[in-house]
Amino acid sequence: MLFSDIVGQKHIIDRLRFIAQNEKIPHAMLFTGNEGVGKLALALAWAQYINCLEPSEHDSCNVCASCHKFSHLIHPDLHFVFPVYKGSKSNVVCDDFIQEWRDMVLISPYFLSSQWYEVVAEDKGQPTIYADEALEIIRKISVKNYEAKYKIVIIYQPERMHISTANKLLKVLEEPPPFTVFILISSQPELLLSTIVSRCQIIKFPVIDDVSLSQFLEKKFPQYKIQAIHQAVILSGGSLPRSIRTLEQQESTQNYYTLFVQMVRMAYEIKRNKPKTNEQIKWVQQVTQLSKEEQKELLIYCIRFIRDNFMLNVQLKSLVYQTKEEEDFSKNFSRFVPFNTALNVYSHISKAIYHLERNGNPRLVFTDLIYQIAMYF
Ligand SMILES: [Zn+2]
Known part of the structure; x- marks a missing residue:
């Protein structure tokens, strides 16, 4: 070395x-x-x-x-x-x-x-x-x-x-x-x-300074866009292996974002008594095709997203790191996430993680979750 x-x-x-x-x-x-x-x-x-x-x-x-x-x-x-x-x-x-x-x-x-x-x-x-x-x-x-x-x-x-x-x-x-x-x-x-x-x-x-870390990642991973690299640097807290992990997980994070947005929209339709059953079946199918670890990661992502939107709801933007896409969605969504909603949704997602860890049937766990959180949106 x-x-x-x-x-x-x-x-x-x-x-x-x-x-x-x-x-x-x-x-x-x-x-x-x-x-x-x-x-x-x-x-x-x-x-x-x-x-x-x-x-x-x-x-x-x-x-x-x-x-x-x-x-x-x-x-x-x-x-x-x-x-x-x-x-x-x-x-x-x-x-x-x-x-x-x-x-x-x-x-x-x-x-x-x-x-x-x-x-x-x-x-x-x-x-x-x-x-x-x-x-x-x-x-x-x-x-x-x-x-x-x-x-x-x-x-x-x-x-x-x-x-x-x-x-x-x-x-x-x-x-x-x-x-x-x-x-x-x-x-x-x-x-x-x-x-x-x-x-x-x-x-x-x-911690490693942002400029050195960015330069390192740009050279080592030329396949990633500059914006993705900056995002990974911000989320890594100055740790090189964490920045690499964030960068490599970006594809799954993008997928989790899409699944989260779909889940929230389905929950909203249920609350308006207009459930879109076909969409729900398709969504659950998609989620159950993920590995068990990925299903848990998806739920942890949902918790992070809800937490970030609660922070935005109470004007604590400085504590929130989001991608451009997440930021755009949160501009409207955060007003639907006051303290009580955040707490209840968090509690339902945590229970879903608990059931998955104890080998609960993922099809039931995720279908239940959509209906449970529907009460709050
Ligand atoms: Zn020597």
Whole structure:
């Protein structure tokens, strides 16, 4: 990873370069900030830079033997600690998952922790840095550096460390081995032992600025329109993986918007005693062709749309992010969504989600929903 691969974060890059060039390399650093802002990417770029054999003033050379091994994550002095899930097995340590970890990081070091958990636990349990990992860390740092000037130990989500591992790490940080650098990466540093935090040099990452994020997305996804990219940037809160997810989901979001508008119109016709039965059958058929996950996503989209329109109803436009199409529809629709309507419709949609999760028949759940919300429009 090079500094030039990093999206935005110019000030942090300058600070890290300055530390590498002018200060004593600290034995422990703590990178904090929201998920997806580039903490892991910069930990990798900085580790490569301080070990590069021919660094320039600005970046690693990316061709020396050290750079080659760092960029492929195979340097013998580069170690990773991250949450894993052992299920029914005993004595599971990070290295059992190192190939999965390398594969994920090599695709992109910008990912959300939930994406890693899917790989490692498949929703079966809470990934953790287990107690057994402490011995592994101590073993790795007690051997002499193979070839790197600085041995690097990157601990991803140290807040997920078992307490005994945290206590052992604390001892290591009190008497750090020479030429070893720990980089702790946390989006929830408030959950760490204060004694660990106080032994680290802290670097706080801001969110990625809109301009850098837009430029990155425009280059990487030329198939999307500029307006779609701007929308994704606004909705992402400065997190790169969130912006990609928003962009990729745009097609389904467009479909959900159409289904929502159709549902509201059908509900309105029912209230006027002019139900359009054929349209209802067609609509329900269309919805039941979606996967179960998509049906839930549709309902969550409906909740968001109702919430946004309630916000517009009470003149809180600044809290609402909408596409142009949603905005146009909401200009008229929001006046039909005062507090009571929002609350009741929200409650019916939540019940529909509840029934779907418990394997309720989607045909019945969605037909019911149209009739239930009809009372409020
Ligand atoms: Zn190099």
